[in-house]
Amino acid sequence: MYDAIIIGSGISGASLAYELAAYKLRIAVIEKGSDICSGTSRGNSATVHSGHDAAYGTQKALYNVMGNAMFDQLCSDLKVPFIRNGTILFAINEADMEEVRRLKHNADKNHVPGVEVLDRDGLLRIEHYFGPDVIGGLYAPTGGIVCPYTLVIALCEQAHRNHVDFFLNNKVMCIQKNATGFFVTTNKTVFQTRFLFNCAGTHADEINNMVSSNKITILPRKGEHILLDKKLAPYVRATISQTPVNLPSGGHTKGMGIMPSVDKTIILGCDAHDVTDKDDTATTAIGLDEITSYFEKNWRHLPISEKIPKFPHNRIINAFGGLRPHSTTDDFIIGESEDVAGFFNMAGIESPGLTAAPAIAKKIVQDAAEKYHFEKTDVFIPTRDHVKPFRDMNDEERRQAVMENKEYGDIVCRCEMVTKAEIKAAIHAPLGATNVNAVKMRTRAGMGRCQGGFCSPVVAKILAEELSIDLTEVTQSGEGSNIFFPKNGNQAKRNSQ
Amino acid sequence: MKTYDLIVIGGGPAGMAAAISARENGCEDVLILERGSSLGGILNQCIHNGFGLLTFHEELTGPEYAARYAEKICALNIDYQLNTTVIRIDREKKVTAINADKGLQILQSKTIILAMGCRERPRGALNIPGSRPAGIFSAGTAQRIINIDGYMPGHNVVILGSGDIGLIMARRMTLEGAKVKVVAELMPYSSGLKRNIVQCLDDFGIPLKFRTSVVKIHGDKRLTGVTLARMDDRNKPIPDTEEFYECDTLLLSVGLIPENELSDEAGIPLDPSTCGPVVNNDFETEAEGIFACGNVLHVHDLVDFVSQEAASAGKNAACYIRRNGLSNKERTVRLFGSDGVRYIVPQILNPDRKDEDLTVRFRVGEVYQNAFISVFFNDQCILRRKKPIVTPGEMELIKLRKEQINQFPDLKSITIKIEKG
Amino acid sequence: MEIRYITCICCPFGCQIEVAVGSGGIQSISGYTCNRGLNFAANEVNHPERMVTTTVRVIGGMQPQVSVKTRKGIPKSEVFRCMEELKSVEVHAPVRIGDLIRENICGTGIDVIATKDVQQINFQNFSD
Numbered sequence A: 001m002y003d004a005i006i007i008g009s010g011i012s013g014a015s016l017a018y019e020l021a022a023y024k025l026r027i028a029v030i031e032k033g034s035d036i037c038s039g040t041s042r043g044n045s046a047t048v049h050s051g052h053d054a055a056y057g058t059q060k061a062l063y064n065v066m067g068n069a070m071f072d073q074l075c076s077d078l079k080v081p082f083i084r085n086g087t088i089l090f091a092i093n094e095a096d097m098e099e100v101r102r103l104k105h106n107a108d109k110n111h112v113p114g115v116e117v118l119d120r121d122g123l124l125r126i127e128h129y130f131g132p133d134v135i136g137g138l139y140a141p142t143g144g145i146v147c148p149y150t151l152v153i154a155l156c157e158q159a160h161r162n163h164v165d166f167f168l169n170n171k172v173m174c175i176q177k178n179a180t181g182f183f184v185t186t187n188k189t190v191f192q193t194r195f196l197f198n199c200a201g202t203h204a205d206e207i208n209n210m211v212s213s214n215k216i217t218i219l220p221r222k223g224e225h226i227l228l229d230k231k232l233a234p235y236v237r238a239t240i241s242q243t244p245v246n247l248p249s250g251g252h253t254k255g256m257g258i259m260p261s262v263d264k265t266i267i268l269g270c271d272a273h274d275v276t277d278k279d280d281t282a283t284t285a286i287g288l289d290e291i292t293s294y295f296e297k298n299w300r301h302l303p304i305s306e307k308i309p310k311f312p313h314n315r316i317i318n319a320f321g322g323l324r325p326h327s328t329t330d331d332f333i334i335g336e337s338e339d340v341a342g343f344f345n346m347a348g349i350e351s352p353g354l355t356a357a358p359a360i361a362k363k364i365v366q367d368a369a370e371k372y373h374f375e376k377t378d379v380f381i382p383t384r385d386h387v388k389p390f391r392d393m394n395d396e397e398r399r400q401a402v403m404e405n406k407e408y409g410d411i412v413c414r415c416e417m418v419t420k421a422e423i424k425a426a427i428h429a430p431l432g433a434t435n436v437n438a439v440k441m442r443t444r445a446g447m448g449r450c451q452g453g454f455c456s457p458v459v460a461k462i463l464a465e466e467l468s469i470d471l472t473e474v475t476q477s478g479e480g481s482n483i484f485f486p487k488n489g490n491q492a493k494r495n496s497q
Numbered sequence B: 001m002k003t004y005d006l007i008v009i010g011g012g013p014a015g016m017a018a019a020i021s022a023r024e025n026g027c028e029d030v031l032i033l034e035r036g037s038s039l040g041g042i043l044n045q046c047i048h049n050g051f052g053l054l055t056f057h058e059e060l061t062g063p064e065y066a067a068r069y070a071e072k073i074c075a076l077n078i079d080y081q082l083n084t085t086v087i088r089i090d091r092e093k094k095v096t097a098i099n100a101d102k103g104l105q106i107l108q109s110k111t112i113i114l115a116m117g118c119r120e121r122p123r124g125a126l127n128i129p130g131s132r133p134a135g136i137f138s139a140g141t142a143q144r145i146i147n148i149d150g151y152m153p154g155h156n157v158v159i160l161g162s163g164d165i166g167l168i169m170a171r172r173m174t175l176e177g178a179k180v181k182v183v184a185e186l187m188p189y190s191s192g193l194k195r196n197i198v199q200c201l202d203d204f205g206i207p208l209k210f211r212t213s214v215v216k217i218h219g220d221k222r223l224t225g226v227t228l229a230r231m232d233d234r235n236k237p238i239p240d241t242e243e244f245y246e247c248d249t250l251l252l253s254v255g256l257i258p259e260n261e262l263s264d265e266a267g268i269p270l271d272p273s274t275c276g277p278v279v280n281n282d283f284e285t286e287a288e289g290i291f292a293c294g295n296v297l298h299v300h301d302l303v304d305f306v307s308q309e310a311a312s313a314g315k316n317a318a319c320y321i322r323r324n325g326l327s328n329k330e331r332t333v334r335l336f337g338s339d340g341v342r343y344i345v346p347q348i349l350n351p352d353r354k355d356e357d358l359t360v361r362f363r364v365g366e367v368y369q370n371a372f373i374s375v376f377f378n379d380q381c382i383l384r385r386k387k388p389i390v391t392p393g394e395m396e397l398i399k400l401r402k403e404q405i406n407q408f409p410d411l412k413s414i415t416i417k418i419e420k421g
Numbered sequence C: 001m002e003i004r005y006i007t008c009i010c011c012p013f014g015c016q017i018e019v020a021v022g023s024g025g026i027q028s029i030s031g032y033t034c035n036r037g038l039n040f041a042a043n044e045v046n047h048p049e050r051m052v053t054t055t056v057r058v059i060g061g062m063q064p065q066v067s068v069k070t071r072k073g074i075p076k077s078e079v080f081r082c083m084e085e086l087k088s089v090e091v092h093a094p095v096r097i098g099d100l101i102r103e104n105i106c107g108t109g110i111d112v113i114a115t116k117d118v119q120q121i122n123f124q125n126f127s128d
Helices: A011-020 A059-078 A094-109 A120-126 A148-161 A201-211 A230-235 A285-301 A353-372 A395-404 A420-428 A436-443 A456-467 B013-024 B041-045 B062-075 B139-149 B164-175 B194-204 B261-265 B303-322 B402-406 C035-046 C076-087
Strands: A002-007 A027-030 A087-091 A116-119 A136-140 A144-146 A164-167 A172-177 A182-186 A190-198 A218-228 A239-242 A257-260 A266-269 A316-327 A333-336 A343-347 A411-413 B003-009 B030-033 B049-051 B079-081 B085-089 B094-099 B103-114 B118-120 B136-138 B156-160 B179-184 B212-218 B225-230 B243-246 B249-252 B256-258 B290-292 B333-338 B341-345 B358-364 B368-377 B380-390 B396-400 B413-420 C002-007 C016-022 C025-030 C053-059 C065-070 C090-092 C100-102 C112-114
Touching: A002 A011, A002 A182, A011 A027, A011 A148, A011 A190, A011 A343, A011 A353, A027 A148, A027 A190, A059 A144, A059 A148, A059 A353, A087 A094, A087 A120, A094 A116, A094 A136, A116 A120, A120 A136, A144 A148, A148 A164, A148 A436, A172 A201, A190 A201, A190 A353, A201 A218, A201 A316, A201 A343, A218 A285, A230 A266, A266 A285, A333 A353, A343 A353, A395 B094, A395 B103, A411 A420, A411 A456, A420 A436, A420 A456, A436 A456, A456 B139, B003 B013, B003 B303, B013 B030, B013 B041, B013 B062, B013 B103, B013 B303, B041 B062, B041 B139, B049 B062, B062 B303, B085 B261, B103 B303, B118 B139, B136 B139, B139 B164, B139 B249, B139 C065, B156 B164, B156 B212, B164 B179, B164 B194, B164 B249, B164 C076, B179 B212, B194 C002, B290 B303, B341 B413, B358 B413, B368 B396, B380 B396, C002 C035, C016 C035, C025 C035, C053 C076, C065 C100, C076 C100
Parallel strands: A002 A027, A002 A190, A027 A164, A087 A239, A190 A343, B003 B030, B003 B103, B030 B079, B103 B290, B136 B249, B156 B179, B156 B249, B333 B413, C053 C090
Antiparallel strands: A087 A136, A116 A136, A172 A182, A182 A190, A218 A266, A218 A316, A239 A257, A257 A266, A333 A343, B085 B094, B094 B103, B118 B256, B212 B225, B225 B243, B333 B341, B341 B358, B358 B396, B368 B380, B368 B413, C002 C016, C016 C025, C053 C065, C065 C112, C100 C112
């Protein structure tokens, strides 16, 4: 019996879990995937938006700006890398400049700090090069970048440390109200809770509609991204896109941007296509083509084109898709349900969802705490102990690390410099990795140039050893994604033989 | 701090041959740093035969070829560290390496030989759309899983790429009990050896489809199939030629890339057409005293050429030390490949120091039949050799005699071209 | 009379060899550039042979498998039977290159030998 159950462990669920953990409540997070952060929070533009383009008067605008301001403290507490690299929208004609001015006006109404309309010289003072057609643009200095899944993992780990339970591989099948709250039936078991928080991403409408008569509709809107080699990192500083962007797919996107990431890989994207399957994150030929065509054509405007004159096809290392949970109301759906007391929605959290989530979670929890008299706990630990990744250590720190733990000297992923010690730590951490993708998400092993070509069998072996399972039981991403099969009709043997 | 004469980065065929040659030419303190758990590099997993015909006049399997060199390394008492990853080198020949036993080591050497080999191009680099299920492997990774780890990557296989690795894996998967349904090749020709087409595909009735590639990947958790389509000459899919192949395994043999992260970070200039360091006829990079050989320099087809190249690099490293690092590089001749020649190695000739013939290795960018390999000294054609066929999959070689070179005191450039017959 | 077009697999050159086969057998062979090719082509027509390389399980070794090969080519028709027979073979470490793994595989008269060294695990060097 829980006081609060949160459905979903993406940025919404994770933020709520972290906020709720400050109170004397028994809390559980239920996640249908085989790992935390299985959905949209894993595949997005990794952007902390300034809020200049969120439509004034919407929840999106309100929470975008509030959330943005929270990131420094939050990421410092959680030891998650966060960089305010600034956002630039450049203009190549008067129509673009008009949009720039409109956005400035919008930004002012939204109380976004520091936004400026700049002419070409002004832009060049921020980024020292732009293509010759660029005449000016918008500069939003509070725009930033964060690794979304690193943030979610940190929030979840910290929530877990503060006594939040997590249940993976639990898909909610039905919800029934009872006298004290709700029965939540998953494919594995039945939970009981007083309060229920819906953070189910693209499936948030299904959850809401199990409980409330105020039906909502969430449409999965796919966005695809292409990743470029981190060798290009020195040439990409601010997040840059053009205004306006007219894509063949019909828009619904903030624009086609080039952004650095905290891991130095460059992210290009993204487009927008409505799809029907709420879990289909596959990239498409059309989507990838849209991105490459756009950048082939417009590369010359970008600062990177000074040193890299043409779109570098040979620097593409990967591509991924993500599903925006778009609400048909065009805005976030936040707060306690009007007709069901104790049921809270945090739904429709599409862009600027990542940015807004910490602020939304704070608000929802503050309101609930006030209304239902939650008592604050005095043992809440907001700050995370996190060991610096080996790749970020200097030589002296590395020397020390190996002296204390020999396995820091065993480099498993050469491309991203991930050691055996860190892989084992990722497996044995609270909410530890149980499959190859989970190790990848926590350590970056497999995210580099060779995309796991060398290291994934080794990672799989370490998983088998540490989890005491046979190599044939190790999966890529949970049940059904086994990687290895027995050879010669052998029965599965213990790895230790 | 002890100063080594030579540190070799990589203990595969290139690294071993280079170390042996350096020692045989007078280098005393030689150290090989190898990241794997044994010497031999990629040869350890190449359990098929076909290696060493030129070097040993017998056909050996990969591990046997590697063992010949490993034995010599031990016989010569050449020092090596296994399970050791080099994380940085610099132009002052300082090497930073790490392993579990010795921790972080900073090693100083008079010379370095780069022999890091290459990596495989992954799916991500091909931008193949679709889901990201388990069951997609680069061919080399699958080879390692079967031949070293002792597991099968899957049972119903489609292979993309008909280079030698793809062909070898078609045979290996079939012998080990899997069904290889098709090998798809983007180009209108295979870059693999003709004999591999016979003994890896024809022997097992595995179809090979040219001008075909994977255009979509299907499956949620594990691969369920791929869509193949015919491709036009701009490498775009031709509409209405899609064909779905049910499979649980996709092997990608779509290119090898020299592994030059260390070289690049040290500021050693790379040649974009080889993706390896720019070198002179000594196999010395533009960083003095740092040499490169084997697949890290340019991707080879035959390990025998790797060993030859590496032996040369090793010898030159020894000479460099004897000369106290002084190189007479006053006269520099640039070598270029053009008109069909995709790359040449070496890219630079320092003629004055050399009283040897110059061996130039190169690859063409397409298949040419009955064409001439033409060599130009400055603008003058000094050699035309007719070849019935030249293909991208087979490295070519031209030897230029020292007398020929010395006849041209004003030599500024050597260009190798393909001229159609 | 029939012309069989054979790609020689003896070395990386892959010479294209033509074998003219008549009612009395092989009439002529052309296109080879060495004796090995000549012999290969002659063989290939009537009794094709192939070297087989694979791996065999090792017990008590630093590695779980050792790579092996047939000393010479075996009849092509026996290749899969050879693979099947080797599935049931286990060897104990230590293994040295050249060690006999299986004598007279599938009754071909040809032995299978190891192509790699595999050291024995002892608890001193099992440091992981």
